[in-house]
Structure formats: structure tokens, C-alpha cells
Amino acid sequence: MDNLLYILTYIAVTASAISGALEARKYNMDIVGATTTAFVTAFGGGTVRDLLLGRTPVFWLTSPWLVVIVFIVGAISFYRIDTISNNLLAIADAIGLGLFSILGATYALQLDLSPVVAVLMGVVTGIFGGVLRDLFCNRIPSVFRQNTELYATCSFIGTWVFIFLHWLNIDSFISAAIAATIIFILRIAAVRFKMTLPAPKIGKGV
Amino acid sequence: MDNLLYILTYIAVTASAISGALEARKYNMDIVGATTTAFVTAFGGGTVRDLLLGRTPVFWLTSPWLVVIVFIVGAISFYRIDTISNNLLAIADAIGLGLFSILGATYALQLDLSPVVAVLMGVVTGIFGGVLRDLFCNRIPSVFRQNTELYATCSFIGTWVFIFLHWLNIDSFISAAIAATIIFILRIAAVRFKMTLPAPKIGKGV
């Protein structure tokens, strides 16, 4: 089972690193910008989570291999990947969204924090990699924009399911597997059917 | 007295959440962006303060009700508030500026840090919510711009007054009340009379 988790983590981190590096290339960054953006996309969410919870040194400081992988994947993507299947990237990214959301919530529950903030930690872990990537690329985070398919919402729903199963005393590995799968499926469905959140009907003036 | 502090905190946090959500709507964000921006505006300053001082888990992780309020206020503002009195918002925001500046300085003094950095922590707590809101909206923070009315300056002056009263061994609640009131009045006066800081007279080239 631990092996499965390892493999899923590496898949998700690789997807984030590729997406970060290719995004950086669009904005005329060099290899320093590309690997940094890859890094921030892959580890940003978990880093923000660790800082807020006070879990320092942050997780990747004690996982040198994960760091090396991100840099290598980022560099190769930047120099060598011309086109890549968006579907493949979306699937790998959705695995990460499920995995990291549940991980974030788990760490919050371990500190006996309330369900509300556990869900928040889950969503933050899931989405802040992409948020920081977009800040580095100097644009409004795509996950906040009206025409973006459900992303944080999938993490939000799935993490509440996880909290609920946890409250029912279901075995934590089973709860995690169910909740992460729900997040994965919701996200894939959102991309496939272009599901977005309702925009306000009132004007933009204040 | 504690009740008064509670009420003032909720007023200030509500004002921040409204301002964050409405700002997000101007930039075509969806409800995820609006609630996140509301959250960051309300809690950003205190979060940066807690991270710098090493007070983790950061304050809102142990205040689930405050978190819930911000999300509800943010969501309602985003979908339902068409126009809102700028005066009302400015008054509520000035309450928060006074309150949170003094709170930031108090925490620094508790760690026996020097007056200079205590003032700095006060100002950071007071202004960084707005700074982070503007970074998320992808623009230069309004509190840094030349045509913005005094904001950080009010916090700076009032926090020095607080430090001075503290040094005179005045009761800390009375010192805090005086200093927060000074910040509040300065800010309202700055908005009312459009007071800004002097711009440099020399050119912008380097």
C-alpha cells in the first residue's frame, strides 16, 4: 500500500513539475524560472500547509529525492517537451489534487484542529501550488477565474466526505482512498463537461 | 471589555471580507477566488505576523468560527451585495487597522523584541491583508501607491504612541485603547481630507 502511495505521489509531483515548467516557457522565462516554477507548482501547496501548521523544516527539505526529481522533470520539460497530451496532464494533476487534499486534512486532524480548518488545509494543500505558479507568472490565479472548471470545489467536497467518514470512525486508509477517488472523479468530470461555478448576476461596480 | 474586543474584531473582519470579495468580483473571479480573497484580506496580516514570529499553528486555525464568518460574508458579498457605502466600509476598515496594529505590536513585545520591530509587526499586521489581496488581484498593492491616502502611516504613528505609553508603564488596556483610537481617527481624517505622502521631486529614471 505504501508503494502505491509512493507511485501516486511521484505521478502527481511529476505532473505539477511539467505543468509549471511549460507555463514558465510561455512567459519567456529561462531555465531558472522554469525549474523554480516547476518546484513551486509541485511543492507550493504542501509548503503553505506546513508553514501555517508550524510543521518545519517543511516536508521537501527532508525529501531530497523528490526535490531532484522535480528539477530534472522541470528542466527536461522546459528544453525537450514540445507538445504534451492535455488529457494525460489533467489526469495526473487530478491524482495529485485528490492525494494532497486528503493529506492536508489529515495533518490538520493530527493537530486536533476543527473539521472546518481541516477542510481548509486540505483545499490549500490541493490548490496553492497552482496559485503560486500563477503569481510567479504574474497573472490572476486560474483556479480563481470564472471560466475555470471546478477545481477547489472538488477538493472541498471530497475533503468534507473524508472528515465525515473519519467522524464515523471508518478506517483512515479506506476513508482516504474513497475521498481521494471522489475528488479525482469530480475533477475529471468537471474538465470533461466544462463545469464551472455560477457567476454573480449583479454588476461589477461597487 | 472582552465583549467589546470581540465585537470590534468581528466588525473589522467582516469589513475586510466584504472588501476582498467585492475586489475579486471586479477582476472576474469566481466564488472560489472571492472567498479566498476575502479570507486573505481578513487574515493575511495576522498570518504573516504569526509566521514571522513563529506563532504556529497560525491564529485562525484555532478560530473556526472566524473562518466560517469570513467565508459566509465573502460569499454573500460576492453574489448579493450590489452597492455598499464606501464610508461605512472605510469606518469598519479603520477599526480593524487600529485593532490589529496594536495586537501585532503586543505580540512582538510579549517576545521581548525591540520597539522598532514591535512597531513593524504592528504595521505588518495592519496592512498585509490588503497587500496580499492586491497581489492576488495582480496589481501593485494600493497601500504602496502615491495617490493612496495615509494608511500604513496611521498604523505607524499610533503604534509608536502605544510603545511610548507602554514604556511609561501605563496600563496596557488603556494604552491600547488610546493608540487604536488615534490610528482610527488618523485614518478617517486621511480619507476625509485626502491626505497623501509627499512624492519625490526627482525623476523616475535611475
Add this chain to the structure above:
Amino acid sequence: MDNLLYILTYIAVTASAISGALEARKYNMDIVGATTTAFVTAFGGGTVRDLLLGRTPVFWLTSPWLVVIVFIVGAISFYRIDTISNNLLAIADAIGLGLFSILGATYALQLDLSPVVAVLMGVVTGIFGGVLRDLFCNRIPSVFRQNTELYATCSFIGTWVFIFLHWLNIDSFISAAIAATIIFILRIAAVRFKMTLPAPKIGKGV
């Protein structure tokens, strides 16, 4: 020797503060924006390092004099410096790059972290002041752009040299001096000969 370190630190911090304040002026910021940008440029890298490693309160909270210097230098630069020698600024900045990179790596090694993350902490300490300055000015960090001369790369190479000398059990002060000098010379050479990193030959589309 401690005196030399002190002098070099003040030179580097002064250079960062000047560069931050002048950059802020270009973007029509007021004195609040200028001193904050000066502050972030001077202390941003070390702050990110301290947060990631869990070294709180962060370093400048216990160095009030350094804080005061940055504010005074920032304010004077903003109001009074019309033109300044770019060569002088580049030399002072390169001193800081060398000094702070090695300092960052040293702190990571003190926590028994692996060489890979020690190098990363060195580079982060060296470059994140400039990265945060550019985020506040609402632009893509210059150190990430294709036409920027080698910057992070100098820090990266020099920090690896430091790790290697450390592994050979060379006296840590001598190792630090050699490595910081290498970073300094590399950076000056990069600016002088306009050395940049190779851009990818493939298209920007994904």
C-alpha cells in the same frame, strides 16, 4: 574577521535597499511602498529561508539596527538619489549574493539536511529578495527571465563548491570565503560579458 563579515553584510543590505527603493519609484509607489520594497529586497531571501527551516522569530526581528538602516537607506534613496552607478550597485549586490548564499547553505547543514537542499537554501537565500521585490512591483521576477545575466546560477555553482569543500573537511571559514568569492566573480563576469542561459529551441505553445 567578524568585523569584515559585519561590513560586508551592511554593504550588501544597503545595496539591496537602494535597488528596492529605486525600483519602487519607477512604479509610482510612495514612501511606504519604497521602504517596504527596500525591506523585502534586503531581507526577503533570508526570511523565506528562516520560515522554511523553522528558524523563528526570523533573523531581522532580533536585529533592530539592520531594520533601521534599511528604512533610512530606502527613504533616502527614494527622495534623494537621482542617479546611481549601476556598476557600483552590481558589485555591492554581488557581494550580498555570495555572502547570503553561503549563509543559507550553512544554516541548512546545521540542521543536518542533505547537500541538495542545502544548495537550494543557499540559492533561495541569495535570490528571493529580488523575486519578492518584483512580485510587489507586479512583474515576472527578473531573475527568471531569458535575457537576464546569470544570477541564481552563480549562487548554485558557488554553493556546490562550498558543500564540496565542507565534505572535504576544509575549515568552514576558508570554505565559505572561497565559495562566496567564486559566486562574486561569476556574477561580475556574467554582468560584464552578458552571459545568459540557453533558451529552449522549441516553440512556446503546449
